[in-house]
Amino acid sequence: MTDEGDRRGFAVLGWLVVFLLVTGLFSRALGLHWVQEVEWPTDLYALGRLERPSPVDVGIVGSSRSHYGLAPTAIDACLARTAGRVTTTVSANRLAASLYASDLVARELFSGERKPRALVVEVAPESLNANHFELDYNVASTAGPSDTFECIGAAVAGPPSLSACARPLVRGVENIAFWLHRPLTEHRHITWMALYAGGGQYCFGLPGCDARNADYDLRHQGRWQTRIDRVLPKVRTERFIDYEIDGGLPARHFVALLDRAKAEGVAVHVVNLPVSEVYQAEVPVEAYAEFLRWVPETTAAHGGAFVDLNVPEWRVRDRYIDPDHLNASGARALSARVCAELAGSVR
Amino acid sequence: MLLIFVAGLAITGVTAERERAKNQAAYDAFRQTGVTPPAPKAISGATLTVQERL
Numbered sequence: 001m002t003d004e005g006d007r008r009g010f011a012v013l014g015w016l017v018v019f020l021l022v023t024g025l026f027s028r029a030l031g032l033h034w035v036q037e038v039e040w041p042t043d044l045y046a047l048g049r050l051e052r053p054s055p056v057d058v059g060i061v062g063s064s065r066s067h068y069g070l071a072p073t074a075i076d077a078c079l080a081r082t083a084g085r086v087t088t089t090v091s092a093n094r095l096a097a098s099l100y101a102s103d104l105v106a107r108e109l110f111s112g113e114r115k116p117r118a119l120v121v122e123v124a125p126e127s128l129n130a131n132h133f134e135l136d137y138n139v140a141s142t143a144g145p146s147d148t149f150e151c152i153g154a155a156v157a158g159p160p161s162l163s164a165c166a167r168p169l170v171r172g173v174e175n176i177a178f179w180l181h182r183p184l185t186e187h188r189h190i191t192w193m194a195l196y197a198g199g200g201q202y203c204f205g206l207p208g209c210d211a212r213n214a215d216y217d218l219r220h221q222g223r224w225q226t227r228i229d230r231v232l233p234k235v236r237t238e239r240f241i242d243y244e245i246d247g248g249l250p251a252r253h254f255v256a257l258l259d260r261a262k263a264e265g266v267a268v269h270v271v272n273l274p275v276s277e278v279y280q281a282e283v284p285v286e287a288y289a290e291f292l293r294w295v296p297e298t299t300a301a302h303g304g305a306f307v308d309l310n311v312p313e314w315r316v317r318d319r320y321i322d323p324d325h326l327n328a329s330g331a332r333a334l335s336a337r338v339c340a341e342l343a344g345s346v347r
Numbered sequence: 348m349l350l351i352f353v354a355g356l357a358i359t360g361v362t363a364e365r366e367r368a369k370n371q372a373a374y375d376a377f378r379q380t381g382v383t384p385p386a387p388k389a390i391s392g393a394t395l396t397v398q399e400r401l
Contacts, residue, residue: 019352026356030363049367050374176359188387195374196383208386216389 024145024172027179033171035179036141039187041067041093041201046194048109052088055117057346059110060091060199061102062122065273067093068325070120071335072198073205078339083346090116091199094142096134098127101142103253111260118267118345120338121257121304124275125283125291126239130248133238135160139249140167154249202331213328220321227322228278235282243287245294258302267345268304270295271338274314279323307341309334 027033034044041064057079060070072089079087092109094101102121110116126132139151139160151165190199197203202213245251261268272295275283292308299306319330326334377383 023356026359030360031367032359032363045366046370049370051371053378176355179359179363189389191370192384192387195370196377196386201389203386206383206386212386212389 020170027172027175043190043194057087058089059116060120063097066122074335082343098132099250099254101138103257131242136164139164143168223322262303272308274310275324277315
């Protein structure tokens with residue numbers, strides 16, 4: 001290889017780096033970093049760029065469980081009675097979110113000038129596992145360039161992988177590709193929910209919502225058995241493998257979320273959402289005990305309030321669309337229950 | 348090459364801004380009137396492989 005050849009090679013690499021960085025920064029400036037290959041459950045692009053006339057009252061972060069289980073329209077209908085005014089609840093969920101991803105969503109959408117009065121944070125034993133089964137995906141899809149050094153530091157000792165840490169630096173290209181590929185199949189529905197119902201799977205009180213909820217649950221009747229056959233056999237080995245909380249990225253970001261909210265005067269409600277009896281039976285007893293020891297203690301130490309709704313009365317079959325996601329009637333009931341927790345924080 | 352790159356970014360910027368403005372107008376109209384357009388059918392849109400990750 002000649003010197004000239006070396007120079008050309010480095011020039012190509014240099015231009016490639018410039019191209020990736022410029023595309024990433026451009027994508028981020030437009031809010032397109034939220035646009036992923038799987039946009040469901042929340043159109044975070046639509047939510048993130050929306051300008052509201054007044055601050056959000058309640059923000060919700062979590063995974064598909066809070067997406068199904070907490071309906072912003074039901075919470076607002078309930079809070080309107082206790083607060084004596086119209087309130088705004090917004091739910092921003094991420095596919096298979098650990099507390100790492102939830103914190104990054106809250107940091108961008110529910111802090112600073114966009115801070116809500118109250119923040120509902122979904123927790124589950126698997127979402128705090130330092131070896132979370134989707135931690136690489138959480139990093140690759142949700143982290144920003146500023147999270148890279150922390151990620152690399154964590155990757156030296158364990159998950160996530162180094163390749164996942166690099167994705168946020170170069171993700172702009174894929175974000176833009178997915179943006180130009182729109183509309184994805186679920187796009188219109190989730191955008192409608194983001195604009196008119198504050199996100200979430202189910203809506204109540206708006207025209208057509210009841211029929212839409214019923215239609216969805218009816219068409220997904222087979223989901224219960226499908227997930228018993230396909231998901232439950234993997235829960236122990238996949239979601240609870242090498243279970244530990246302390247020291248992992250999810251736990252670290254859970255504490256960061258609590259501390260930031262406390263500093264900003266946001267009331268944090270940490271909610272252990274319910275799962276059905278058949279799902280709970282797959283959660284290792286030791287892991288669940290560690291979770292129930294660590295979360296309430298840590299939440300209280302950092303100024304939040306913990307509420308455990310994963311109790312037998314919430315685990316009955318007819319509230320669920322599948323073993324760990326509530327159906328419309330379950331969502332309505334759970335939203336009313338969470339509203340009762342929020343009443344003191346939203347006046 | 349550079350031209351294609353810049354053109355690609357420009358198309359992205361224009362479409363993103365158009366969608367943002369469309370969403371904002373729809374939201375503002377909803378705030379003023381309380382009326383929503385008909386809700387699109389709620390589909391999961393996710394393949395079974397994706398559903399297993401939820």
